Amino acid sequence: MTPLPIVLVAGNPNSGKSTIFNALTGARAHVANYPGVTIDRVSATVAIAGRDLELVDLPGTYSLSARSREEQIAVDSLLGRNLPSPAAVVVVVDAAALGRALFMAIEVIATGVPVVIALNMSDEAARDGFVVDRAKLAAMTGAEVVQTVATKGNGIADLKLAIGRAAAKTPSEAPPLERPAVVAADIAELESAILTERVLERPAAARAWATWLLLSLDDEGADDLAGIPPSLRKRTLEIRRRAEAAGRNVDLEIIASSYQRVDTIVEAVVQRPPEPSRRRSDRIDAILTHGLYGSAVFAVVMLVVFQALFTWSEPAIAVIESGVAGIQAAAAATLPAGPLTDLIINGIIAGVGNVVVFVPQIGLLFLFIGLLEDSGYLARVAFVIDRLMRSVGLNGRAFVPMLSGFSCAIPAVMATRTIESRTDRLLTMLVLPLMSCSARLPVYVLITATVFAPGMRIGFLSVGAVVLFAMYLLSVVAALTAAAVLRRTALKGPGAPLVLELPPYRLPSLRVMAFNVWQRVRAFLIGAGTVILALTIVLWALLSYPKVAADAAGDQLRHSFAGRLGHAIEPAIAPLGFDWRIGVGIIGAFAAREVFVSTLAIVFDIESDGAEDEPLRDALRAATWPDGRRLMTPLAGVSLMVFFVLACQCMSTIAVVRRESGTWSWPLFMLAYMTVLAYGASLAVYQVGSRLGLGLG
């Protein structure tokens, strides 16, 4: 099979690029990975003018220059370096903000690849009184121009035809952009070096790459850009140094001359209204970002999201859980008993259940994020809260994911995609699992009810309320502290500046939102779901093998790998106040924290159906160390809860961080630091508490 001709779809963030891509491809996108980086390569095959083309959605950016390999994807795709050369490029621009959007368009056009400009958001531009002379724009840029309203599907048919025409052209020798003579000479020098080394063949492409090298390479060689021949790297730095010695700023010369060209074009093709502005948005913003009303609206919106994530997903989760239990029961009734059936029921079906159970929360969170983002409010959330988040090294965009972490870390980690800079994203992902998620609640409830007397009060508060409050407080303090520490250690380096566009307020399109929710859910099922399923099966094997001739489930568990592991780690966890049985519970809880409760029930031979905690609580209260000391003292209970707040007791979180960070090293780092943190904190609680004589009560 010969590879299909490639058409790239490029554009600024918020230009409507994804909407255009989906309108062109009819939501049949295929998600893969670019070699060597962690960016999704979203593509789809489309038949245009009787020819199959592969459309590729490039990540949204404001320019082609790069500091990381992730950002380098854009230029490598355009110039066909280590990737197939494109036949054409669609540049999506916001028609109401051409003064910025054309910057990227002319950079792309300068590479000589045939370009179609999609003049998107033309409805908003028209409403605000902008008139764009398309013929003149086409003449001045050399690109075909098509007017579109992506959300309504207007202009998509024309865009397809234009893509077909562009893809049939051959790359041209685009005229060089007009630049100051000195910097033009620098670019020309590097261009001929590129051509001599035969890194690229076409002069326009070589010139575009020369410009890119001058803008992107770090003077200290500290950039992370790949595939650049050392001789060219050296040459680029020489040229930059020479310019610097002459008191020149190459970056400024290049970017300012490009913008000069943009300004000339805009001057010629755009008729502005006398008072150009997004006046409706301004009026809304006067309230929504106002000191007092803005903060009030903010608090209300966040509370609603938070409450909904907690309560609306509950019924759906309950249905899924009882459905899985029903299927398991049906399988147990029909299949012959044996190890294979056990694998199917407790490994595979349970594993699929463990994956599907996250769908309601992921779906809901992304519905809200879609609503907030597409209406324009999400950017305002970041605007309002950035000051606070920055004090711990996070940025404003991390707020919604962090808040969602109280519900469940899985969707929250996926929600970090709205954070632009990779370092900021990673940082948010790594501290998010410290937020006390809803799966920790059953553990707190069981332990509190076990170790504290039911009517006990602290002041006028019940002890349960105090414990819950303390655990949530601990989780927030831990997450923020971890962020501040990681920012200064594992993830230091110059933070990307916050460059936050505040798009005009818009009515979100239900169709677009539904599609985005589905894409997120699908990405989760495929990307993280498989890992969760595999881990569930491994954990099942650990808990049920090797087989012993025992009737009671408890006996079997005690002799399993996990049971032995519990015994093996007892010396390590005894200083925290946990015996081997708690250890087995902790191992079992790796499947999901609430499984701690059911695993303990098996270890303690509780024969109830799990709906009622009472027998387990009694068993826990009666449990003793071999020397007769009580196991679950209040102090041991607090130590255990602190452990659960801080430990990364959740394989699904690890699976989703692996998917979102693209490597195993970050999730393993996360597991390591959280385990150390949890161990240290529980050790401190138990040891200090015991010394102070608090454990005997």
Next chain:
Amino acid sequence: MTRKHGSLAALPVGGTAIVSRVRGERAVVRRLLEIGLVPGTQVTLRRVAPMGDPIELKVRNFALSIRRSEALGIEIE
């Protein structure tokens, strides 16, 4: 002849000025230039976030929010 008037961070809300120079760490400066804050561009300070930072600008007919620490490096006239 133009006269230096200080930094964008000192512009009052509603005030309009022309960017004359952008200073700071190279990556930050490049980012700000690329998003359109090149010398000669008109900027308006539209709003300040409730906690005093970041600020909202109007540049090239779009709303852009940056932090004060970055705005300090943007000289206006």
